[in-house]
Amino acid sequence: MVFAESIQKKxxxxxxxxxxxxxxxxxxxxxxxxxxxxxPGQFIRSTMLVLDGLVKVxxxxxxxxxxxxxxxxxxxxxxxxxxxxxxxETSNIAAKTVQDSEIIMVPxxxxxxxxxxxxxxxxxxxxxxxxxxxxxxxxxxxxxxxxMDERLEFYLKRHYKTLGSKIIPITHQEIxxxxxxxxxxxxxxxxxxxxRGKVKLNRYNxxxxxx
Amino acid sequence: MVFAESIQKKxxxxxxxxxxxxxxxxxxxxxxxxxxxxxPGQFIRSTMLVLDGLVKVxxxxxxxxxxxxxxxxxxxxxxxxxxxxxxxETSNIAAKTVQDSEIIMVPxxxxxxxxxxxxxxxxxxxxxxxxxxxxxxxxxxxxxxxxMDERLEFYLKRHYKTLGSKIIPITHQEIxxxxxxxxxxxxxxxxxxxxRGKVKLNRYNxxxxxx
DNA sequence: CTGATACAGTGACTTATATCACTGGTAAAA
DNA sequence: TTTTACCAGTGATATAAGTCACTGTATCAG
Numbered sequence: 001m002v003f004a005e006s007i008q009k010k011x012x013x014x015x016x017x018x019x020x021x022x023x024x025x026x027x028x029x030x031x032x033x034x035x036x037x038x039x040p041g042q043f044i045r046s047t048m049l050v051l052d053g054l055v056k057v058x059x060x061x062x063x064x065x066x067x068x069x070x071x072x073x074x075x076x077x078x079x080x081x082x083x084x085x086x087x088x089e090t091s092n093i094a095a096k097t098v099q100d101s102e103i104i105m106v107p108x109x110x111x112x113x114x115x116x117x118x119x120x121x122x123x124x125x126x127x128x129x130x131x132x133x134x135x136x137x138x139x140x141x142x143x144x145x146x147x148m149d150e151r152l153e154f155y156l157k158r159h160y161k162t163l164g165s166k167i168i169p170i171t172h173q174e175i176x177x178x179x180x181x182x183x184x185x186x187x188x189x190x191x192x193x194x195x196r197g198k199v200k201l202n203r204y205n206x207x208x209x210x211x
Numbered sequence: 212m213v214f215a216e217s218i219q220k221k222x223x224x225x226x227x228x229x230x231x232x233x234x235x236x237x238x239x240x241x242x243x244x245x246x247x248x249x250x251p252g253q254f255i256r257s258t259m260l261v262l263d264g265l266v267k268v269x270x271x272x273x274x275x276x277x278x279x280x281x282x283x284x285x286x287x288x289x290x291x292x293x294x295x296x297x298x299x300e301t302s303n304i305a306a307k308t309v310q311d312s313e314i315i316m317v318p319x320x321x322x323x324x325x326x327x328x329x330x331x332x333x334x335x336x337x338x339x340x341x342x343x344x345x346x347x348x349x350x351x352x353x354x355x356x357x358x359m360d361e362r363l364e365f366y367l368k369r370h371y372k373t374l375g376s377k378i379i380p381i382t383h384q385e386i387x388x389x390x391x392x393x394x395x396x397x398x399x400x401x402x403x404x405x406x407r408g409k410v411k412l413n414r415y416n417x418x419x420x421x422x
Numbered sequence: 423c424t425g426a427t428a429c430a431g432t433g434a435c436t437t438a439t440a441t442c443a444c445t446g447g448t449a450a451a452a
Numbered sequence: 453t454t455t456t457a458c459c460a461g462t463g464a465t466a467t468a469a470g471t472c473a474c475t476g477t478a479t480c481a482g
Contacts, residue, residue: 059352067355079344093348116327129340133290136347137304141270143354144278144391148469171429180355182470187430203429203478359439382459393440398460414448414459 003028007104010051010074011124018118027105031097038081040092046105047081050074053101054162058178060092068155068178069093070135071162077124079132149189151179156199157211166208214239218315221262221285222335229329238316242308249292251303257316258292261285264312265373269389271303279366279389280304281346282373288335290343360400362390367410368422377419 004019011019028051031037037048040060048055055072057080072078072095080093114121142151155175159168172190176183190206193199200207215230222230238257242248248259251271259266266283268291283289283306291304325332353362366386370379383401387394401417404410411418 059348059355061352061356065356067351069351079340115333122326129290129344133340133344133347136344136351137270140278140280140347140351140354141272143351144270145272145276173429183430184432184471185469188432191431201430384459394460395441395462396439399462402461412460 006051011049013120013124015118015120018114018121021110021114021118022104022106025107025110029103029105031101031103033097033099033101035097036094037097037103038093038095040094044081044108046107047111048072048078048095049104049106050076050078051102051104053097053103054099055095055101055103056098057093057095060094062092065180066094066177067180069139070132071098071158073162076131077128079128148179148181148185149192152186152189153193153198153211155179156206156208160208160211167205168208169205171204217262222260224331224335226329226331229325229332232321232325232329233315233317236318236321240314240316242312242314244308244310244312246308247305248308248314249304249306251305255292255319257318258322259283259289259306260315260317261287261289262313262315264308264314265310266306266312266314267309268304268306271305273303276391277305277388278391280350281343282309282369284373287342288339290339359390359392359396360403363397363400364404364409364422366390367417367419371419371422378416379419380416382415 004016004023007019007022008014008016014022027046031053033053037055038044050072052074055078057069057072057078059067059069061067078095080095111121111125115125116122142154146154152175155178156168159170160166172186173183175181176186179186190199190201194201198208198210200209215227215234218230218233219225219227225233239262242264244264248266249255249268261283263285266289268280268283268289270278270280272278289306291306322336326336327333353365357365363386366389367379370381371377383397384394386392387397390397401410401412405412409419409421411420
């Protein structure tokens with residue numbers, strides 16, 4: 001029951017019966033950083049829980065533009081793999097590991113069945129929906145109401161919180177992609193932030209000083 | 212059982228046992244057009260189903276800007292009143308009737324209890340989450356990837372589909388607000404669309420010709 | 423060491439959108 | 453009727469952001 005134990009560590013709310021059931025029915029996968037977990041338009045047959053590592057969820061339109069939505073940390077579940085199960089290809093969502101990760105894959109039938117059998121699973125699913133919805137709303141807010149400089153700050157803060165480190169290893173190009181902007185714009189805005197003492201710019205990473 | 216019957220008409224999936232239970236535990240309210248159902252930051256104690264009419268759900272930031280999210284039609288449920296129940300005031304969401312409406316209010320405890328008791332309720336809630344999530348993603352898409360002209364088209368199409376009428380009774384000012392733009396911009400873009408034969412502009416309303 | 427490659431900085435310019443200032447028209451209120 | 457308020461149209465201008473073209477500079481492969 002090594003597997004069940006490590007689940008319980010990251011998902012403290014789960015009943016023992018549930019974690020044991022998961023040991024039987026779910027798949028446990030080790031996935032290296034940079035792997036695409038969900039490709040846009042893909043048919044999804046199982047839902048995903050993050051046991052360890054970090055997964056980025058983002059949106060892609062047809063023309064190669066992408067747009068950062070949120071991160072999934074250990075203990076998080078993917079609301080999308082719960083909703084998109086019907087195979088509606090309208091949702092062009094992509095997910096990628098940004099760190100080496102350990103993922104639990106739960107088949108959709110089980111996910112459905114457990115809703116009645118395990119109260120903790122039900123609460124987890126509802127909480128997942130709620131949390132993702134909330135994060136999505138915050139993302140929407142920042143695009144709808146804020147300028148690029150504010151969005152950039154918001155983006156960096158989010159990364160800081162998620163990574164728990166003041167050093168954010170990311171290039172200007174990558175930020176530009178995730179905010180659907182262009183590298184030059186991001187470079188210039190970052191420079192302004194650096195002048196105001198908010199960040200320190202290094203090659204390959206950005207250091208948060210005061211946000 | 213007049214109430215239960217009218218529920219069944221708009222929510223064909225619901226079991227009879229459920230609709231009868233709703234007759235006992237839910238409140239039925241007639242609400243005139245233009246009424247605010249949810250004020251930003253408000254604490255929510257019950258979830259909302261739309262029996263008749265039309266409800267607009269939108270986002271408000273602190274500075275009087277608003278932003279259209281989606282409509283709730285008869286047969287729809289409000290995912291937000293399901294998620295925001297915890298009373299997190301971060302989500303500044305507002306909902307307003309745009310037509311005279313009939314709303315069913317389900318207390319949150321019941322909504323929770325019914326999940327286990329009625330399979331059709333469970334499916335309804337999950338479907339509601341899924342649908343709202345999807346709509347929210349589409350909205351996000353249009354802000355993130357599209358220019359104002361495309362967003363305007365998308366907005367008009369959505370209204371056309373929701374209202375089922377080619378005549379959309381709305382002012383330029385109102386559109387500007389919901390897209391978080393300005394009246395002049397909307398006027399100019401509408402004019403261009405009119406020149407291309409896509410719409411016909413009238414005072415107080417816009418007629419869809421070819422979208 | 424040498425080239426190749428990716429990251430970053432920057433000036434010049436374009437474009438989309440926002441803002442300001444004003445006009446005229448319609449409808450309802452006084 | 454006159455007045456007022458709201459809707460819509462439009463030119464001029466400002467600003468944010470995107471695009472183009474170029475430079476410098478680390479890092480890595482050969």
